[in-house]
Amino acid sequence: xxxxxxxASIALFGELYKSEKKExxxxxxxxFIKGAVSFENKYTYTSVEVNDLLSKIYGFDKIPESVIRxxxxxxxxxxxxxxxxxxxxxxxxxxxxxRTIENVNEINKKQQSVIEKLYDYVLEKRNLTKEQLSKxxxxxxxxxxxxxxxxxxxxxxxxxxxxxHNNDGINDCLNLIKxxxxxxxxxxxxETEDINQLGSWKNELTIYLSTEHLxxxxxxxxxxxxxxxxxxxxxxxxxxxxxxxxxxxGIIHLKYFEETKKEIDNFFLEAEDIIKYHRNFDQTRTxxxxxxxxxxxxxxxxxxxxxxxxxxxxxxxxxxEYSFDRIQPDFNVVDAAxxxxxxxxxxxxxxxxxxxxxxxxxxxxxxxxNQRKGINNVSFEKIKYIYITESNFALYLGRHNKVKFNDTDxxxxxxxxYAITKFWFKLNKSFGRNSTLPKSLDVLTRARLVxxxxxxxxxxxKYDELNKKVKDGSLTxxxxxxxxxxxxxKSLLPENIDSSNIDDTFEFLNNDTFLxxxxxEKSKQEKKQQETEAENKSLKEKIALLxxxxxxxxxxxxxxxxxxxxxxxxxxxxxxxxxxKERIEKESNExxxxxxxxxxxxxxxxxxxxFIVFLLALIPISVGLSLSIYKPLKDWVDSISENHLLIIVxxxxxxxxxxxxxxxxxxxxxxxxxxxxxxxxxxxxxxxxIQKLKNDxxxxxx
Numbered sequence: 001x002x003x004x005x006x007x008a009s010i011a012l013f014g015e016l017y018k019s020e021k022k023e024x025x026x027x028x029x030x031x032f033i034k035g036a037v038s039f040e041n042k043y044t045y046t047s048v049e050v051n052d053l054l055s056k057i058y059g060f061d062k063i064p065e066s067v068i069r070x071x072x073x074x075x076x077x078x079x080x081x082x083x084x085x086x087x088x089x090x091x092x093x094x095x096x097x098x099r100t101i102e103n104v105n106e107i108n109k110k111q112q113s114v115i116e117k118l119y120d121y122v123l124e125k126r127n128l129t130k131e132q133l134s135k136x137x138x139x140x141x142x143x144x145x146x147x148x149x150x151x152x153x154x155x156x157x158x159x160x161x162x163x164x165h166n167n168d169g170i171n172d173c174l175n176l177i178k179x180x181x182x183x184x185x186x187x188x189x190x191e192t193e194d195i196n197q198l199g200s201w202k203n204e205l206t207i208y209l210s211t212e213h214l215x216x217x218x219x220x221x222x223x224x225x226x227x228x229x230x231x232x233x234x235x236x237x238x239x240x241x242x243x244x245x246x247x248x249x250g251i252i253h254l255k256y257f258e259e260t261k262k263e264i265d266n267f268f269l270e271a272e273d274i275i276k277y278h279r280n281f282d283q284t285r286t287x288x289x290x291x292x293x294x295x296x297x298x299x300x301x302x303x304x305x306x307x308x309x310x311x312x313x314x315x316x317x318x319x320x321e322y323s324f325d326r327i328q329p330d331f332n333v334v335d336a337a338x339x340x341x342x343x344x345x346x347x348x349x350x351x352x353x354x355x356x357x358x359x360x361x362x363x364x365x366x367x368x369x370n371q372r373k374g375i376n377n378v379s380f381e382k383i384k385y386i387y388i389t390e391s392n393f394a395l396y397l398g399r400h401n402k403v404k405f406n407d408t409d410x411x412x413x414x415x416x417x418y419a420i421t422k423f424w425f426k427l428n429k430s431f432g433r434n435s436t437l438p439k440s441l442d443v444l445t446r447a448r449l450v451x452x453x454x455x456x457x458x459x460x461x462k463y464d465e466l467n468k469k470v471k472d473g474s475l476t477x478x479x480x481x482x483x484x485x486x487x488x489x490k491s492l493l494p495e496n497i498d499s500s501n502i503d504d505t506f507e508f509l510n511n512d513t514f515l516x517x518x519x520x521e522k523s524k525q526e527k528k529q530q531e532t533e534a535e536n537k538s539l540k541e542k543i544a545l546l547x548x549x550x551x552x553x554x555x556x557x558x559x560x561x562x563x564x565x566x567x568x569x570x571x572x573x574x575x576x577x578x579x580x581k582e583r584i585e586k587e588s589n590e591x592x593x594x595x596x597x598x599x600x601x602x603x604x605x606x607x608x609x610x611f612i613v614f615l616l617a618l619i620p621i622s623v624g625l626s627l628s629i630y631k632p633l634k635d636w637v638d639s640i641s642e643n644h645l646l647i648i649v650x651x652x653x654x655x656x657x658x659x660x661x662x663x664x665x666x667x668x669x670x671x672x673x674x675x676x677x678x679x680x681x682x683x684x685x686x687x688x689x690i691q692k693l694k695n696d697x698x699x700x701x702x
Contacts, residue, residue, distance in 0.1 A: 224494040
């Protein structure tokens with residue numbers, strides 16, 4: 001089932017409850033069930049099949065089956081008969097809610113109008129084409145934005161900008177979805193007995209607050225965060241007024257650990273150093289700006305620190321001294337292997353990892369787990385101890401499977417919106433029923449928080465870049481001061497973000513070259529200033545410059561003529577040298593060809609000599625063959641001796657011996673060798689000899 005039907009169904013869920021047409025959630029769920037049955041025109045189901053039907057028609061896929069069964073048996077007992085594990089619906093009874101589907105479709109059409117406007121807005125603002133981004137992608141990310149406060153994606157910035165820019169009926173439509181989500185999630189993550197107890201909170205719970213929430217409680221983080229914390233605190237107070245614990249002070253306790261106190265004290269110490277050493281600091285750190293406001297001395301900071309602790313004590317927020325040594329080994333989540341695993345994940349995701357920071361949160365989680373006695377596989381209402389923070393890293397660490405003992409365990413850390421939503425649903429506050437909507441549940445507030453967070457993150461990175469460039473000398477102190485002032489103007493608290501400045505803010509967030517553009521513009525301004533100063537020189541300097549230029553022009557003209565004369569002479573010499581080289585080249589060719597004739601005669605004589613030697617080498621063979629074949633000679637040899645073969649051999653060997661002596665002492669081997677080479681390498685020898693003769697001639701002439 002697509003998110004489109006789910007969100008439309010959720011919006012209708014909230015609208016029905018808000019209109020007070022239905023007394024409770026059971027009645028609304030009963031109407032949805034009857035509407036789905038009527039739409040399918042099938043009237044016999046098991047409770048599992050009813051759950052599947054709700055998922056198919058409306059997108060509801062997480063409602064516990066126990067809640068479904070209770071609704072069928074109690075709220076639909078007049079329309080449904082149970083038989084052998086199945087539920088038989090009365091068709092006439094279901095017909096009166098057939099408009100449920102029509103209402104979902106009508107809301108769907110309204111939402112389609114919203115998505116059309118959002119889609120066009122995103123394409124324009126991000127300079128994208130329809131091929132690069134589909135409506136389905138935008139709808140999915142809008143759904144994630146509305147359904148999960150922890151969720152961030154690449155379009156959350158654009159969606160937030162759209163919501164701020166269109167603070168009208170569009171946001172009413174989105175708020176209706178958000179309101180219905182509280183009810184829907186309450187149904188999905190509650191058991192039947194929990195829903196039956198709506199209107200009260202019965203279980204004792206200790207909430208450990210992080211630094212940012214303690215700062216928000218005294219307005220250090222701005223008005224919006226203060227309002228969100230006040231919503232949370234008011235719900236806690238309401239529960240504590242109605243339910244008393246053993247100590248008669250209520251059943252929900254707000255505390256903070258020593259690790260948090262140390263972090264707060266270090267924050268104030270840093271503020272003291274900023275005043276003492278006149279240091280610059282990151283202006284996006286709203287709490288630091290608030291602490292330093294109207295403080296000129298270190299004593300002022302100390303007074304503000306003392307007042308801070310006094311204020312949170314008045315709000316019944318107390319320090320819990322809880323030594324890490326008290327933690328039993330079985331409940332300790334601090335583990336070197338876990339830390340190493342988190343470090344590697346951070347490196348893979350190209351995120352900064354601070355081991356000390358990680359260790360602090362693991363110690364806090366160990367303390368919580370120790371107090372839970374390792375019992376984590378329960379609902380939020382029964383968890384007893386939890387850590388509330390807005391730190392993305394702490395939230396990520398608190399739900400990490402390497403940190404939790406079991407996949408189904410409740411997280412060690414959640415954000416304040418989660419707690420507010422749980423309290424709001426559990427107290428059955430509803431929407432529009434004489435109750436003020438919590439600030440954190442308003443989509444406009446959520447959008448402002450997202451934009452403010454992105455601005456501060458972007459500015460923090462720019463401040464870091466600014467400090468690095470000052471240190472390495474690529475930025476002057478004057479430029480750094482000017483940039484620092486520009487960044488101050490860009491820093492905005494959530495409450496100050498509205499339709500009048502969102503376009504400029506969005507442009508700043510998506511400008512990756514802000515610093516480069518500033519430096520380039522600064523360079524242009526400096527260049528223009530220099531040009532203006534040059535233009536404002538006195539008339540006397542201009543006249544002197546003109547006279548100097550005239551004199552230089554005359555000198556230059558004379559110099560030019562001299563240079564031209566030198567060039568002509570040089571060209572003449574080069575021409576003469578060229579003609580000489582051409583003449584020598586021509587003469588060397590003629591000389592080489594003439595001399596080659598003489599050299600060739602020598603090679604010819606060597607060749608003839610080689611042939612003579614070759615013929616002489618054939619004489620012993622010829623004599624031997626003649627004595628063996630020619631009969632008169634053969635008879636003559638036979639007459640000399642009966643062993644004519646021996647005589648022939650002796651004669652041939654003797655001739656070879658004589659020739660061998662001739663080769664060694666008489667014949668010229670070099671002539672034979674040259675004759676042989678000339679016979680088979682005539683072209684190569686001719687080319688080499690002619691080139692050699694040319695080179696000799698050129699060398700002699702030059």
